[in-house]
Amino acid sequence: MSEQLIFGPPGCGKTYTLINIVKDALKEGVAPDKIGFVSFTRKSIAEARERAGAELGLTAQDTPYFRTLHSMGFMWLGMRKDQIISVYDLKQIGLEMGLVFDNRQVYDDDGQMLLSAKEGNKYLTLIQRAKMRMITLEQEFNENGDYKMHWELLVKLNTVYHNYKNEMGKFDFTDMIEQMVMQDTGPNLNLLIVDEAQDLTPLQWEQVKVLARHAERVYYAGDDDQAIFRYTGVDVKKMLNACSDKRILNQSYRTPRIIHDLSAELAQRIEVREPKMWSARDDEGSIEHHMSIDNLNMTEGSWTVMSRTVKGLNNMADELKRDGQMFLKNGKLSFDEELIDGMKTWSRLSRGEKVSVEDAINMYSLMPKQGDNARVQRGKAKSLELIDPMIPLTYEDLVENHGLIPSKDMPAQEALNLSHEDHVYWNALCRRYADGIPLSPEIKLSTIHRMKGGEDQNIVLMLDMGYMPHQTLLYHPDDEHRVFYTAVTRTKQNLHIIDAQTDYGYPL
Secondary structure: OEEEEEEOOOOOOHHHHHHHHHHHHHHOOOOHHHEEEEEOOHHHHHHHHHHHHHHHOOOOOOOOOEEEHHHHHHHHOOOOHHHEOOHHHHHHHHHHHOOOOOOOOOEOOOOOEOOOOOHHHHHHHHHHHHHHHOOOHHHHHHHHOOOOOOHHHHHHHHHHHHHHHHHHOOEOHHHHHHHHHHHOOOOOEEEEEEOOHHHOOHHHHHHHHHHHHOEEEEEEEEOHHHOOOHHHOOOHHHHHOOOOOEEEOOEOOOOOHHHHHHHHHHHOOOOOOOOOOOEOOOOOOEEEEEOOHHHOOOOOOOEEEEEOOHHHHHHHHHHHHHOOOOOEEOOEEOOOHHHHHHHHHHHHHHOOOOEOHHHHHHHHHOOOOOOOOOOEOOOOHHHHHHOOOOOOEOHHHHHHHHOEOOOOOOOHHHHOOOOHHHHHHHHHHHHHOOOOOOOOOOEEEEEHHHHOOOOEEEEEEEOEOOHHHHHHHHHOHHHHHHHHHHHHOOEEEEEEEEOOOOOOEOOO
C-alpha cells in the first residue's frame, strides 16, 4: 500500500487535485467502483460527486464508495434507516431516566449531535464524545469540567442507552463507525481518498485505517491550520502523523496578497502545525477596520458577515433587520419566504385580481383560524382542497364560499397577522427595496464554523468572541487561532474587520 498526505492551504485547489487523482486512476483502467472518496462532511462528498459528474461523467451509481464515513459504515454493515435512534427513542429513554431530551432532530447532516440546552442531550453528548475520542467515560467527564453534571447519572444513562439500543435493535451515528472498526472489513479498493482529514476524530481514524488496509493507494488531504472542530473530539496530530510522504499545494487561487500576509501571521501563532509555504494570487486585496457594521456600505457586491458565536450572529441579524436589509442567515432567508408569497397573494386579491387555488391554500395556511385575530372561519380552509384546482379565485369567491374574514382593504401585514417584530421588519424592507424585495440577497450571515470551505468577495469578520471561546483562547490558544485563520482566509478580495466592543475580543 502506498500513502501520501496532501496539505491544501486556502484556495489552493485541493478538490481539483483530488479529482485529477481520480481521473488519472480511471485512465489507468481502475473501475469507478474500486475508488473510495470519504470525508467527515456531506459537503465534501457532495462537491466530489458534483466534480466527478461534471468532469468525469460519473454518476452516484458509478461511485458507490464516494461517501461520508458514517454513510460508509451504514452501507457496509447493512443497516436500515428505521434502526437509527430517533427523537421518539430518546423520549422513551428520558421517561425511564427522568431526563428531558430535545424534541427535535438529534443529529445534524454530518452525524454530529446538535448542541442543546436540554439535560439529556448534554449527557448523551459526553457519551458520544468519549467514544469518538476513544477514551473512558470517566476521563471525558473529568475533562468536560461541567460541575452541574453528575457522574452517577452519566453512568446510568450510558447503561440504559446501551441496553435500549440492544433490546430495540437501534443504533446511532457513532455505532456506524464503531461497529465497522470492530468488524475490521471493508471494500477492496484500488484507490482511497480521505478528504478533510484534519476534521477526523480518533475513532474515525480507526475506520480510515480499516479502509486503508483494503486499498492499494491512499491519499489523505486537508489543512491542519483549519482544524477547527477539536470540541467534537478531533485530534489534529492524527492527520499530521498519517504518513511520511507529504505534499503541499503551494498556489492559492483565492487569497490576495494582503490577506495572505495576515493569514501567515495568524498561522505562526499556531504551535502544533505543519509548516507550509504557499503563494497568494496576483492581486493586492484590502483590509479595513471598523467600529461598527453601520460604517459599511453593503449595497454592491457579494458579502458574508461572520461571527465566532451564534449569539454574535443573532445580534448582527437584529442590526441588519433594523436597517431593512434582506439577508441569508446560515442559508435561510431572513424573512419567511412563505409569508412574502402569502402577502403577495393577498395584495393581488385586494387589487381585484384572481389567484390560483394553490396560492389561496398557501395563504390560508399562514392565517389564524380562531380567536380574536382569526382571518379564516374555523373548518373552512379545507374547502379549498375540494374544488377544481384549475379554477381561478377572487376575493369575493373566498369570502362567500371559503370562510375568508378580513375586509378587502386590510393591509397585507394585518391580513396575515404578522408578529410585531415581523411587521416592523417588513416595513423596513419595503422602505429600502422600493423596486421589490430580493429573494436571493447578496448578504449572508454565518458562524465561522459553518463558513468553513466557503469564500466570498467581501468578508466582514466580527472580533467579539464571547466568554467561553475567550477562555479557550487563554487555555487552548491553537483552537481559536485556527478558527480566525479559517475566517480570514474565506476572503477573495476585501476583508472588513469589526473591532471588538467587549473585553472578549480576538486580537487582530
